[in-house]
Each structure stands twice: as structure tokens, then as C-alpha cells.
Amino acid sequence: MEPILVYGFPAGSSMGLVAGLEWLGKSYRLCRVDMLGEMREPSYARLNARHETPVLITDVGEPLTETMAIAAWLEARDDERRISFAPRSAEADRMHQLMAFINTGFTSAFGPLWVALEDDTLDAQKKEVLRAFGREAVIERHDKLEAMAGDGPYLVGESPTLADALLIGVARWLDFHEVASPERWPKLFDIRRRIEADPAIAYALALESGESVAGSGACLGHVALHEVIERYGR
Numbered sequence: 001m002e003p004i005l006v007y008g009f010p011a012g013s014s015m016g017l018v019a020g021l022e023w024l025g026k027s028y029r030l031c032r033v034d035m036l037g038e039m040r041e042p043s044y045a046r047l048n049a050r051h052e053t054p055v056l057i058t059d060v061g062e063p064l065t066e067t068m069a070i071a072a073w074l075e076a077r078d079d080e081r082r083i084s085f086a087p088r089s090a091e092a093d094r095m096h097q098l099m100a101f102i103n104t105g106f107t108s109a110f111g112p113l114w115v116a117l118e119d120d121t122l123d124a125q126k127k128e129v130l131r132a133f134g135r136e137a138v139i140e141r142h143d144k145l146e147a148m149a150g151d152g153p154y155l156v157g158e159s160p161t162l163a164d165a166l167l168i169g170v171a172r173w174l175d176f177h178e179v180a181s182p183e184r185w186p187k188l189f190d191i192r193r194r195i196e197a198d199p200a201i202a203y204a205l206a207l208e209s210g211e212s213v214a215g216s217g218a219c220l221g222h223v224a225l226h227e228v229i230e231r232y233g234r
């Protein structure tokens, strides 16, 4: 069977993996999940007990959670090295380093901003503390990633890779939370603009918004969440 990527909306980091699948060019299916609604239902725990996206249903029907594990699964099947590099190469090491940075500190810096936005039990003062803390953390992590970025058109190499896929799913939260102007980090700004101009991103964003659009042809269609849970849930 083709793998199925369970991706979340609104504004899920998994949007980057949809683009990654498009760049990989192998057949896949998608399953769109409302993170504010159906992902919180008890039945979703059969796919991911932590009630998070993304989840990849692998080609043998096993749910695989965690972005880094899913990216590693894709990389292992990227025989033509479309979105990754030869194992043991310096580029592969650098790509893994950037992916790890993005998936850990860079992503988690936005956590307080999400809590301030979504947790209605918090009073205004607590929300402001969280916002101030989150803004500072996001700026600091952007400073660090800017220092790690090279002078190339993408994070690593001459075409978009899994590192760019992970970056683009999360970096847009900077604008969503209105933390700072993206131009403040010129290298990241340039890389983001280049990735965002890619048709795979327009495709992934349109799907996230619920539009029905044509991509590269690699996506064989969507599967309903209840079907994915019934067939592949644990």
C-alpha cells in the first residue's frame, strides 16, 4: 500500500511533510485532521496516544509518529536522493543537524505563544507573561538558526530537502504570532521566500485550507480519518 500522511490543520507543522512528499515524488495518500476538534477525540489515540500530528501510516499499515521518525522513514526510501543526501555524507550530517535543531528548540520556542492563544483558562496577565517569554525564545532561536544557515539557496544543498520541509512547516508561525518581521534574519528570509515560491508549498497550503487542488500527481487522494483509525489504529 501507499503510505498515508495524517496532517493537521490549522497551521500544522505537518504541512512541511506534505511538501516533502511532493518533492520525493513517490505515490502517497493524505488524511486531513482538524487539530482543534477530531484530533482531541478519544479514538484518535489509536493513531497517536499523545493526540498530535503528524502520523504516517507506513506502507505496511503501521502508524509511525514523531516528525523526525517520519522524516527518517522518507529519507530511507529516497533512492534518487531528491530530498536528502547519500548516507554518511557531510551533507546528510548537516541536514540531520538542522532538522534536529528545527524540530526541538526552534519548534518548542513557539509553545508559550500557542498556549497563550489557545488556553482560555488563563487570565490576561498569565497570557502576557507567556507571550513575552515566547517572543523572546522565538527570536533567540531564529538568531541561532540564522547563524547556522549557510549562503546557499536552501538550508543544505541546491534544492529543497527534508530540512527545508521541516523549516517551512514551522517558520510561518513567526508571522502568525506576529513576533517579528522575517526580514530581521536575511538568510532565513531568503530561504523561506525561495521555499514558499515552490509549487509544492502552494499545494500543501491549499490542502491545509481545505481546497481541492492538483499537485504533482504523486498524491493519490485523501482517506477519511475514521477510515484510517478503523483500518490502521492500534
Ligand SMILES: N[C@@H](CCC(=O)N[C@@H](CS)C(=O)NCC(=O)O)C(=O)O
Residues within 6 Å of the ligand: 008, 011, 012, 013, 014, 035, 051, 052, 053, 054, 065, 066, 067, 068, 103
Ligand atoms: N514531537 C512531535 C510534536 C508534534 C506536535 O506537537 N504537533 C502539533 C501540531 S504542529 C500538535 O499536534 N499539537 C497538539 C495540539 O495542537 O493540540 C513531533 O515532532 O512530531
